[in-house]
Amino acid sequence: MQKTRHGFQAAFILAAALLTIRNLFGFTKATIESWCPGGGIESLAFYLKNNAFLCAVSGINLLLFIAIAIGTLIAGRAFCSWVCPIGTVHECISWAGKTAGLRNDSAWRGFGRYAGLVKYPVLLLVLYATMTYADLILRPFCPYYVGMSGQEHEVGWWSKWLMLALAWAGLVLPFFWCRLLCPLGTTLGIIRVVSPAVPTINPDRCTNCGTCGSNCPQQIQVHEVRRVWSSECTSCLVCVDTCPHRAIAMKAGYFVPVPTTPVAVTGERKRFGLSRKFVPAIVVLMMLAGIMAAWNIPMPTFSKAYLNFGKTAKTASIEMIVTGLRCRGTASTLSWIIEQDDGILSFDAYVAEHRAQILYDPARLNPAGIKALIEDGRVQTDKKTGTGKLLRPFKVETILP
Numbered sequence: 263m264q265k266t267r268h269g270f271q272a273a274f275i276l277a278a279a280l281l282t283i284r285n286l287f288g289f290t291k292a293t294i295e296s297w298c299p300g301g302g303i304e305s306l307a308f309y310l311k312n313n314a315f316l317c318a319v320s321g322i323n324l325l326l327f328i329a330i331a332i333g334t335l336i337a338g339r340a341f342c343s344w345v346c347p348i349g350t351v352h353e354c355i356s357w358a359g360k361t362a363g364l365r366n367d368s369a370w371r372g373f374g375r376y377a378g379l380v381k382y383p384v385l386l387l388v389l390y391a392t393m394t395y396a397d398l399i400l401r402p403f404c405p406y407y408v409g410m411s412g413q414e415h416e417v418g419w420w421s422k423w424l425m426l427a428l429a430w431a432g433l434v435l436p437f438f439w440c441r442l443l444c445p446l447g448t449t450l451g452i453i454r455v456v457s458p459a460v461p462t463i464n465p466d467r468c469t470n471c472g473t474c475g476s477n478c479p480q481q482i483q484v485h486e487v488r489r490v491w492s493s494e495c496t497s498c499l500v501c502v503d504t505c506p507h508r509a510i511a512m513k514a515g516y517f518v519p520v521p522t523t524p525v526a527v528t529g530e531r532k533r534f535g536l537s538r539k540f541v542p543a544i545v546v547l548m549m550l551a552g553i554m555a556a557w558n559i560p561m562p563t564f565s566k567a568y569l570n571f572g573k574t575a576k577t578a579s580i581e582m583i584v585t586g587l588r589c590r591g592t593a594s595t596l597s598w599i600i601e602q603d604d605g606i607l608s609f610d611a612y613v614a615e616h617r618a619q620i621l622y623d624p625a626r627l628n629p630a631g632i633k634a635l636i637e638d639g640r641v642q643t644d645k646k647t648g649t650g651k652l653l654r655p656f657k658v659e660t661i662l663p
Contacts (some may be wrong), residue, residue: 263499266542267343273485277573278347282412289299292409293581296614299552300446304392304400305647314564315397317589319613326552333548334453335639337512337541338460342440343479343496344545348405349447352437356479359433363518368436370481370494378441378494382450388445396590405439415588436479441494458514461490461501464534465521467509471576474501474510489520497541511535511601515634562610564593570623571607578624581662586655587616598654599640603627606635608624616642617662633658 281297284290293466295301300322306318307323330341342349357366370378391399401407401423403540409425431438442449461484474484484501502510513519513535587591593611596618600606605626610619620632627635639654 263503263538263542267498270344270545271289271353272488274345275350275396276597278410285330286412291616292320292414292614294414295407295411295465296556297326297556298323298406299327299330299406300444301398302407303445303449304398307389307393308396314371314590315561316392317591318395318563318613320563320612321559321589322556322614324561325555325559328419329552329555330450331453331543333552334450335457336459337495337544337548338457338495338497339447340497340541341452341543341548343498344542345549346446348444348495349408349440351409351654352432352440353479354437355429355432355474359436362433364433365436366434367436367441367476368481370485371439371522376452380463381442381444381451383444385448389424396432396584400445403443409440433575436481441480454495455491455493458516458525458569459512459536459540460552461499461510462513462515462519462535463488463495464509464511465519467534468509471490471506474505477501477504489513501542502538506659511538512540560612562625564590564597564611566601566602566610568604568606570604571621574607574623574625576624577607577621579619579620579621580629581617582633582658583616584618584636585616585657585659587611587613587618589613595653598635599656600635603631603635606632629661633661649654 278294281290281292281294282388295318297520301316301319302325305319306317306324306327308314314361314365315321315324334341341366343353356365360367368374388400398416399657401416402418403424405428407423408417408421408570420486428439435441461474463485465488468485472483472485475486477500478484479498479500479583480492480496482490482492482495482501486491490501499512502512511534516542519534584596589598590611590613593613596611597609600620603609603626605623606620608621614617622632636656636658637654639652641650645651
């Protein structure tokens with residue numbers, strides 16, 4: 263099963279790399295940040311309060327997070343060990359640390375397991391700061407954004423040094439970012455606690471050899487807990503694969519199994535747990551559901567209806583790709599510019615694609631007029647000095663059919 267899991271990891275990290283390359287070479291406006299479910303967590307409360315997403319977050323991020331949360335309820339934190347590119351990178355770093363003789367294979371056991379509690383105040387701090395400043399404050403600290411997106415927006419000079427420090431820490435303390443700092447991993451860990459399907463030991467076969475615990479990437483003592491309750495379990499199935507007695511399986515239920523009648527007496531061996539294909543099947547369904555929902559349920563980052571909305575005899579709609587439309591702030595600026603004309607009825611911004619959808623009165627405006635309205639900009643008057651400054655931050659790249 264580990265070959266299958268590594269195949270999943272390679273496929274998703276390749277997809278992330280291809281998306282970044284396509285963005286950097288101008289083939290798409292979307293960055294890998296557009297497909298990060300972590301953005302869904304950060305902006306969920308803001309969206310419920312303001313009916314708008316934060317910064318460059320869109321419905322794609324939220325719908326992906328919802329699909330992954332449902333998948334986590336069913337099969338645990340499989341996203342972290344089967345899909346997440348940063349989880350894959352940290353797994354490679356952990357392997358390198360072991361190969362170099364640097365990795366501490368008992369760091370998260372004993373007293374060390376309490377160090378992981380720091381992730382909960384980190385999550386609360388990120389959510390509080392995000393709501394307070396109405397911005398994605400995690401960006402310059404996030405390995406996914408800094409290390410893989412190819413973007414420089416809000417990336418400080420120190421951000422890449424921080425990524426190097428996190429990598430070095432991961433050589434000694436496996437999955438350092440994932441266990442202590444990742445808001446998405448923390449959230450999925452909380453959800454995973456109530457998942458009924460977890461690695462569980464069959465007491466009729468287990469010899470308490472400890473192989474499962476010594477091989478667990480998260481250093482969970484599986485043979486001691488019997489049913490893995492830990493929020494750190496990522497459903498990687500390493501314990502299932504390494505058990506020499508085939509005594510571990512993903513099993514649905516909230517109780518620790520008790521020994522049954524010995525096989526030698528009954529003459530038969532009952533099936534224990536779920537199919538080995540259960541976790542990869544849920545991962546496939548989870549990601550397909552999230553991607554299909556994000557593709558088919560458009561949720562704009564910013565929406566606004568103007569004074570004449572619903573008051574005209576006829577309406578027409580236009581969609582365009584607008585250079586400079588990259589976040590909620592720039593969408594607000596574009597809205598301020600186009601509201602100059604009473605023929606504009608409503609405006610939706612899909613910033614992940616730099617796409618604007620505008621409803622207008624065809625008796626007053628036409629596509630060429632809207633393009634000119636956007637590109638001509640608007641004069642902003644300083645309230646203190648009374649002087650005006652022309653703002654022209656946008657250019658219509660394409661009018662979509």
